[in-house]
Amino acid sequence: MSQRPRVVILGAGFGGVNAAKVLGGCAADVVLVDKTNHHLFQPLLYQVATAALAPSDIATATRVVLRHCKNVTVLMGEAVGIDPDAREVRLEDGARLRYDYLVVAIGSAYSFFGHDDWARHVHVLKTLDDALKIRSALLAAFELAERCEDKAEIAPLMTFVVVGGGPTGVELAGTIAELSRTTLARDFRTIEPRSAHIVLCEAGPRILPSFPPAQSDYALRALQNLGVDVRVGAKVGAIDAGSIQIGAERLQSSVVVWCAGTAAHPASKWLGATAASNGAVRVGPDCALPGRPEIFVIGDVASFDGADGRPLPGLAPVAKQQGLFVGRLLRARIDGRPGPKRFRYRDYGMMAIIGRSRAVAQLFGLRMSGFVAWLAWSLIHLMLLVDFRSRLTVYVNWSWAWFTYGRGARLLTHAPRWIARARGKARRDAA
């Protein structure tokens, strides 16, 4: 029987994949488990949702990413529980995975601030499936509007609401505006896609609250130039099928995308661990669970206090650096060497893009807005993509879109159910 220690990593996101890469070739058997078969570059999901990129441009099979790590086995399966005393992970199909060391890196999910019933009526943007559903809903709304005989039905169909003025909401609202104002504007005969009403609502006093006020103002003006109706201090009161209450106004809308709060997965319950207010597992300075030195929790599912005493933000570089750190720590432990003791986050900055040529960025202490920031955003995101093939296809697609305003990933293979239902109703009403 093998005496090699067994490391189980849950989640093939930024944290899990980077931990696995560092452990490649070490004297341990590593098992990486994910409920999907791919590693996803979430920061570009909004471009799949708005038909600029195809799913395969921003996701790569995890087996391919870790092909050269011969001691790493990739398994597809969903974890549903952990038994820390028995040192086992339970999978959805009843299988159990034994571990000597466990790395939990399963990311986060959206939270609806206690209104879980809203989840049925909104789209979220976290997985490839989510992005494809948004893309279908947006494109189908224009298709249905083109066929509307009752002109009063067109405006609600072409009203799209994005909830949450953080980077994801800003990027998505700006790109939906460009999709309607440029790409689709030339292709319809009955409707005027430029007249689509895109609303971005943010409960706080300004969009991009994590950026300095001057950059929030820049982003606000850039979105307004694109024709986005930005509403700040606008709380969502209720959401149902086809409408949303924003402040005192009830707005008819065919697509609502929720980009507001996130909450960690239920890992804290599985581990019986202390959780932060967003459900993330509180970990010690080495990313390990207090009292369980063999269990590490990293990335969005972890709550790690940064140098200023506040939890680190849910960002890709945090997850990536923690994955690398835990990989090195485990590798040293397995080799019987002293390893790093304390994780330190290197904050290189943050960025948000607004449409095809504008962005705001804070990089290495430098503040940038406009085209230069957009250029920096584009280069950095290209470099961060996981493999050369993705970099090349994304570069070609972006260049094509930049010069032609074209978007290649606009195909609908079937009408989503709600569009079919609406057509049926229209026909019945007419009969």
Ligand SMILES: Cc1cc2nc3c(=O)[nH]c(=O)nc-3n(C[C@H](O)[C@H](O)[C@H](O)COP(=O)(O)OP(=O)(O)OC[C@H]3O[C@@H](n4cnc5c(N)ncnc54)[C@H](O)[C@@H]3O)c2cc1C
């Ligand atoms: C739309 C969007 C845009 C973003 N934009 C940016 C950005 O511009 N810049 C930035 O720095 N950050 C951005 N982020 C945040 C960033 O993507 C996350 O902080 C980062 O992905 C966290 O990495 P992670 O490894 O913790 O989790 P993830 O990357 O989310 O990976 C978690 C993995 O775990 C898997 N998983 C989940 N549950 C289970 C289970 N029960 N069993 C097995 N597998 C499971 C998932 O399939 C997934 O592969 C964005 C996030 C989103 C959603």
